[in-house]
Amino acid sequence: MTATEQPPPAAGEHPEPGPAPREAVKSPLRGLGFLREPGRLFALAVTVVRAVFRRPFQFREFVEQFWFIASVTILPAALVSIPFGAVIALQVGSLTSQISAQSFTGAASVLVNIQQASPLIVALLISGAAGSAICADLGSRTIREELDAMEVMGVSPIQRLVVPRVLATVGVAVLLNGMVSVVGTLGGYFFNVVLQDGTPGAYLASFSALAQLPDLYISEIKAMIFGFIAGIVAAYRGLNPRGGPKGVGDAVNQSVVITFLLLFFVNMVLTGIYLQLVPPKGA
Helix, strand or coil, X not given: CCCCCCCCCCCXXXXXXXXXXXXXXXXXXXXXXXXXXXXXXXXXXXXXXXXHXXXXXXXXXXXXXXXXXXXXXXXXXXXXXXXXHHHHHHHHHHHHHHCCCHHHHHXXXXXXXXXXXXXXXXXXXXXXXXXXXXXXXXXXXXXCCHHHXXXXXXXXXXXXXXXXXXXXXXXXXXXXXXXXXXXXXXXXXHHXXXXXXXXXXXXXXXXXXXXXXXXXXXXXXXXXHHHHHHHHHHHHHHHCCCCHHHHXXXXXXXXXXXXXXXXXXXXXXXXXHHHHHCCCCCC
């Protein structure tokens, strides 16, 4: 008997389990590693949605985060919406004058401002101002191992910290979208009537003739979804920093960039679905 051979088992004894056959070990599919991070992000989103309906709800944390996000975004949103509305009104007014359709300037500029510009302005500001702060806060707590200590004490960091912040971003986005729509519309009206010698009556008449209530609905739905995406991405990057304090700074930058990419993609999808489901007014 050589050194590599094992003696046969005695009667009544079970042979020791050896290493598993190579065919039984399943290796992960190659080329699918890029789906790991989106999968974890989606899992966090599902966990947050489920935790919203659990008790106790952190109402005080929600109010504090809501006030903080609103305080850092309301003034920049109002200031940014004015030039956005002006640019849209001037560009649309110039185009309609070239094709002798000045009577549709109001409808075109206002619909573009409400359906497209307002939700994106709100989401970009929330992601850049509030989302970066949320990511930095959660990232600093993570590297100090505060979240691990909370889990040891039986407190869920998702329910205690993430859920109030995500709901605050959604609430502020929905309310801020209405303000941005109004300010942008007024700015577009002013620049079209004053600078392009437009007719106030024709501006308002064309808007009321072509606009419909679902245009406002899709704007608010976009703002709600964009705010949820901004909060989830900021929380996910804050919960998974790499490399200590420097990793927290990198996570903040990554959260803003990832949110911007997701916002434009989701906006394209929602706009396509809306145009297919809601017929134009008068069609």
